Amino acid sequence: MAGEPVSVDLTVKWSGKEYKITDLSESKTIKDLKLAIFNQTKVLPERQKLLGLKYKGKVPGDDVELSELKIKPNTKIMMMGTCEEELEKVKEPPADMPEVVNDFDIEEEEIAIENREEYLAKIKRRVQDYKIEELNPPRPGKKLLVLDIDYTLFDHRSVAETANELMRPFLHEFLHSAYEDYDIVIWCE
Incomplete structure (x- = not known):
């Protein structure tokens, strides 16, 4: 029926897994898509880079509506990004970290x-x-x-x-x- 909102169904591939994003209205924006992806992957929208979506030959901004992308049913896109939990693990230095020798402490004749x-x-x-x-x-x-x-x-x-x-x-x-x-x-x- 004319006038009914059309939903967008796509698959997001990330970290070796596939996540189905369904029932997202075409009137929603890239920002809404990123929020839906966040709900499944826990990767914050600002850390997400979506590969495979183009708008006028460029990466679409967060304000672009999904209807403008003309996404075909069952489209697969890839996402690059890291969830906060993984980032926290990387921030902590390992317990068995070796002693680091500071090269700048070694006195040598300095040549410009x-x-x-x-x-x-x-x-x-x-x-x-x-x-x-x-x-x-x-x-x-x-x-x-x-x-x-x-x-x-x-x-x-x-x-x-x-x-x-x-x-x-x-x-x-x-x-x-x-x-x-x-x-x-x-x-x-």
């Missing part, structure tokens, strides 16, 4: 990270291997922006080996934007 031999060798090798190219001659009326390659444009402390892996996030976008107003020089020592 930028002066450590392995990083200096990496930088030297990269500088020797890198070919310098003048991409564009200086433009009249443009100021010069000098950028340092070490730790500004590239993260030389990284374990990466290639220039593409060392680049800072959004480096190309930054350089493209800066080039509109400045001529750019990359400085390496």
